[in-house]
Amino acid sequence: MTSETDIAVVGVGARFPDAWGPADFWRNLSEGRVGMREFTDEELRAAGVDDSLHASPDYVRVGVRLPGLTDFDAGFFGIAPAEAELIDPYQRVFLEVCWEALEHAGHPARDDGPLVGVYAGASFSTYAMALYLARAREHGFAAVADGDVRRGSLFDFMPARVAHRLGLRGPAIAVQTACSSSLTAVHQAVNALLAGDCDIALAGGSGGSVPEAGYRYEAGGIVSEDGYCRSFDAKSSGTAPGAGIGVVVLRRLQDALADGDHVWAVVEGSAVNNDGADRPGFTAPSPRGVADVVRAALDSAGTDPDRIAYVEAHGSGTPLGDHVELQGLAEALRSPTGRTGFAGLGSVKANVGHCGSAAGIAGLLKAVHIAHTGQLPPHPQFTAPRDPGILAGSSLRIDTVPGRCTDPDRRILVHSMGQGGTNTAVVLRAPDPVSRTADADDPAPATVRLTVSARTRTALDALCGRLADALDEGTYRVADLVHTLRVGRRSFEHRRVVTAPPDRLAGALRMPRPPQARTV
Template sequence: MNETTGTVHGSADEAVAVVGMAGRFPGAADTREFWRGLVDGVESVRRFSDTELASAGVPPERIASPTRVPRGADLADADLFDAGFFGITQRDAKLMDPQHRVFLTCAWQALEDAGLAPHAAGGPVGVFASTSLSTYLLANVLRSSEYADAALSYPVLLGNDKDFLATRVSYKLDLRGPSMSVQSACSSSLTAVHLACRALARGEVRAALAGGVSITFPQTSGYEYQEGGILSRDGHCRVFDASAAGTVKGNGCGVVVLKRLADALEDGDRIYAVVRGTAVNNDGSDKIGFTAPGPQGQQAVIREALEASGVPTSDIGYIETHGTGTAVGDPLELHALSAAYRAAGGPAPDCLIGSVKANVGHLDAAAGVTGLIKAALALYHQTVPRQINYDAPNPQLRLDRQPFDVPTESVPYPRATPLRAAAVSSFGLGGTNAHAVLQAPPAPTVPAAPAGATTAAEGTRGVRYPVVLSARDGAALAETARALRALVDGATPPAVRDIAYTLVTGRALLPVRHVFEAGNLEELRAGLDAAAAGDLSPAGPADEGWAHGPALKVDLPGHPLRPERHWIEPDTRTATPTTPT
């Protein structure tokens, strides 16, 4: 029997809003590129050249081996990092696992996307983070002559051990809530989301960062195919397909920012989706082996999340499955999914299912949050992306008897029949299962003004808003001003009030600051042009926070980063095996 821990978010007071996100994925430098790739049906798994394989340390005889599969989904620029921005020395940056560097950067960018500045968060911010084993430590650091015998030294441990992933983010970004690494194989990051939701429900935090990262080095070594193993024989992940034969390792990072829905609405946050219920359990010994999937456990965790959510299953029109593309795992998962949803009343008619692993590979510790980001964006954009590498259904799925369908083209939803809710599954090797139920975001509405407060309409004569620019140095401030100028020159620029509100309450206070006032777009453009040109005098009014009534957080350009290469080359190189979990 499985015991499941569920988090109830069914009421408006307990629901959790996804208010920010950031990520880096194969073929996508951010979540916008990631979403476009999904909608366009892009497969970011690629073939590695013999030169890339050799550079990764694969011996010539293995390159020529018929069992060598020279494919994978690598992450561009994983060796680059803006150490100076985060106050990290060159030496420590080189020693640090790129997984930690990428996660720290994405955490910062997710807070920017959420318009959440630690000094203005209104309470503690927690961090719940997951990462894979540090193959950089094994393949690079310990294979260099300088650090060959330094595996247990503090500089090496602090830069590479899983224990320090979340706490480094809290330290560098000045976040005061609970900070912990969450590890349950490839269900880790969705389990991290579950724990973050529980912390929010208990009132431990005002907001939380949750996510995961997985980058295996060397990235371009490919892998050895083994009959009956989890890895694909042809280097493609064909989820639900009749020719499904395994998954492919992917590399990437995803982070979401979560707040209680009531707080997000009060703060005027941009909401991607609403988490209504999450659940986590373990299969226990109710399966044929430690690494085998447990259908009973999967079914139990799905039912618990559905019950916790309070969302009618008939509203759920899309489910992002764990979907590894294995001939055995996919049918077991789908049958458990079908049983759980039918027991709860059945999903929406023509409910669609998919798996992002076909696009970007299996992201291990980052797999669950990547699925969550995809589902949240599907609700936000009211579109379900097409499932690639799917031609004919695996007969073992018995799709003709299931209440689900696989979209072969991206499906936009009309306003008359919107996509109301979606769900996400993530199942870890070793039996820890996670499921989450999401609802579409509420329509953006300016928060109600406090009792006795007065507000003025945009453009009202005499109403001027403080525009606060904050950056690491003068050059970065000028670049920030130019990026904002480009935004307001767009076809549908945000309101000046909302831009000012987001800058005041949603950006960290960095060393170089400039403040000016603007009451309309013309004044805003003039002030930004002056800042971009370096004309920062006369100084504007001091930054005293926001005192101009309710406003909305809007999507603004983030602080410019200057990534540089920080890398330890091994003296001896041997390709590290890659086995997704």
């Protein structure tokens, strides 16, 4: 049953290791792929790592690479090259991913459109420091325009830059709660929609390092000894730096259904709290804080632990963090009927590492896929639980093989912790089934007219190829594709009109244009 407080996820955008978009990301998770890789000596030198450092036994040369990090299309957004150079690469890609997410939702930014808000957090990537030092060495410290460097890298300006470059007129608010920033941004966006501050909200975050390279391991620290994050595993030695950017497009569910949006998942409830003084140190979490925020999210959603099919946990991979989180989750999700092992447990960090401020949105994007498809991804790199005593007899289990939840009433819980004690939890449910009886009764058209546009001829050809692939894979219904391209995207100067029977549309999109042809 639809509630007035239900929020629909109507679009997503993602950029993670080995994943240029949400489809790649979800495929990698479903197959249990791990995005970490070992850097070569040449790559480490190119990243500025001294030979004497990466040759030392305590240097971990394992890490991740974010696709397209250096391929920002500044001209597409009307940004001059000199200005683009001052913007942190992860904030550049965040701008791209916001655009992609709005197109994925079929709600391109329009000056005369609804109010669109932006709620997001970003991690410190050291790019500004490297840029400042490089310019100072070349021109002297007095010649460095400090304000320009700060505007290109400070967290405060990332949502505002998206609003400026995409023409969005809703609130643009930076949300900074360390590792839980992006999931907290989702919570803030949900509340903004319910309060009427905006009609559509972008929520997410970005996190990663520049340059992308390894790191030095120190015994007793929080980072992994081998560069991999083994959440909740007995062999885990710490967390591992990852990289990623994620965005969800949110609307009030009633509005989304009225407009015929595709709903990927429904946010039923969310909560945020802080551990306060109930923890051994500033960076250490507390079981009580975890349990309290999960209970509050369940109350907000009007659901109980027995309906949770999967828990996407923070899963930092540190001995203390995993132990405390597992304690809190087990306590909050104790079944009132005494059932055990009914909820899967995992963390996307085992796939892509710890994405800093984007950690929470990475987990939410995974949860959206689970809610939408019922597919339960395997938890990779898992051998045995670190805390078998807590796990045994609890509602939680860890699966190392793909599974499936066929219960249409399934709920997915996402939990994120931030250094400093801010915990966030979100409850998702599967979208309600949509009847297509009327569409099925309509006769299929003999021919379909498809208009595709882009800002360059190269981009136009690439888009036609991607659409053809999607048609072959059955990703989209032809009628939905025609409608969305007509009303759900901006029209650009390079256009191609393709007319063909539905079963030949993919082939027509792949046909090369004759030399004398021109875009219209």
